[in-house]
Amino acid sequence: MVAGILLLAATAFAQLTAEQKQLNIESFEKVWSTIRDKHWEKNPGGLDWQAIHEEYRPKIEQATSTEQARQVMRDMIARLHETHFAIFPGSVYEDVGAEAAAGGNGSPGFDTRVLDGQAIVTSIDAGSSAEKAGVHTGWAVLRAGGKDLTPVIQKLKAVPELHELTLERAVETALSGPQGGELPVTFLDGENHERSMNLRLDPPRGEPSHFGNLPTEYVWFESKKIGNVGYVRFNLFLDLVRVMGRFGKAVTDCKTCDGFIIDLRGNPGGIGGMAMGMAGFLVDKPDQKLGTMYMRGVTLKFVINPRMGAFDGPVAVLVDGCSASTSEIFAGGLQDLGRARIFGTKTAAAALPSEIEKLPNGDGFQYAIANYISEGGKALEGNGVTPDEQVTLTRAALLAGHDPVLDAALQWIKKQRDRK
């Protein structure tokens, strides 16, 4: 009886309608032609891409389930032997928030990172509803908007192709909603007691910034001195005039500082050119570059134009798995040039604008359109930047009000000063 049910289930699973079969074929064609047209090499991966089409097209036509069709597409893109080419099941595509834009960008005013499978509060915006409600760094977020976060995190972590940045964005999406609304959130506090509260969703922190086709992004920039060490942190390489101006002022105002810290944790990138521009405030030698980007028919050298009076003291850059794209170009290049010491955890390995599109059959398709080689000769895409000092955030440290990554950078700068 049980065997009969299983057989029936398997048979039902195997049967695709003619429409589903056609959608899988259309998905295959979209994946194949996207790589043909957008890969940075004319012969992607050094392959005869047309021959690849002839090899896999019959297989997709013979696929008897969407899972089989997905595997055919995965096998095809695996022939590239490159990272950031992936096919996600439709359910994962929905969870990564690719279609969450309609949900709104209201924020309860705190940031999280996934540590040991839980979303842990890592910072709280001043004046936010989270701060007013007494939320503390180190608290774990169990539920948001009635949704258990742990199963979502587990499901996404089970997909090896998804990098940490995508996972964190999925959590961020669960913690956002329409501005002015309220979000019911259940935390696990420092005593491991559940605490439920309704948090008001305010406009995101920062100033709205508009650039080209990008949706409106809220950009914030903070700078301060910690003792005699300069410190800047900003959430995006956007709002070019304001952010470049404030970055330049922060560096030049710190001419006699013992060191300078640039905190790029959680910064997913933005305008690539800003990495070169900012590096110009920290590098005084001409003809230095952060790396080289290779696109179809174009090679871009990320050359640094040294500014007059560039800062010549120790520079530390803080990164984590949500530091991506321009953040990686900046951190990786300065590391390769021996100009900065990097602290934190490995970056997102998403130095390029790898895009995720929805396929006709509902699956997600991720692909990169360029290759970027850092000045040291390493491809950042798929590899990321490995910190010189790997320092991990822990829930215990956050509960105790510490930031071990920042502490390590300050300690290193102090040593440099003492050596003088």
Add this chain to the structure above:
Amino acid sequence: MTRRFAGILLCGAILTGLALADDALPKAETILDHFVEVTGGKAAYEKHKSEVMTGTVDMSAQNVKGTLTRYSAPPDKTYTVMELDGVGKMEEGAAGGVAWENSPISGPRVKTGEEKAQSLREAVFNGPLNWRQMYTKVETAGVETIDGEDCYKVVLTPADGPPETQYYQKKSGLAVRMVTTTSTPMGDFPVEQDLSDYKSFDGVLMPTKMVEKIGPQQFQITIDSVKVNQDVAADQFNPPADVKALLEKK
């Protein structure tokens, strides 16, 4: 991008035109001379003592728009300012053998090498009358069809830098395309620029629509006005203080 914008002025020659035979390849000099003739003639060009050009920039694929103003005066002075949404004010200039640029991204910079040579060529006022200052060799390389029209292909080689290729319609004598390689600190990039919508400004025809492709990027420049022989301030072409500081350092 303003570099190639400036380049549009460099597409002429000095002598008055000769009738061009339909079935023989004319000399490049003849094609360039004919361009001067059909765009107003040497006398009209020589009446221009300064120009202030204003227009718009549109990178439609990226949805980035902006404005530009270019000042130019004899013998080789230019100053261009472009303001792009989300990017800010970008300036570049050339005068007296110095070429520079300044932008919110990279800051002030003095150009050198081929990039400098290219900027200085493009700064030559009334370029169509002065091409011998800019190119050491010009030759006709054939006939190609662009948008259904036969065009002479002319290759112009400067003393410093890669050759440029320009296409002149057989029928009208007007320049319709320029292909070159632009030199920048980020690398050398192939540039293709299509010119159209010629309009007369104080007796000289100039293209008012330029569609430029640099690798995967494409943008359009539309010229709204060219004011000729306006008073241009004497210090208009002086480099800004940041650039002067760099020059003094050198």
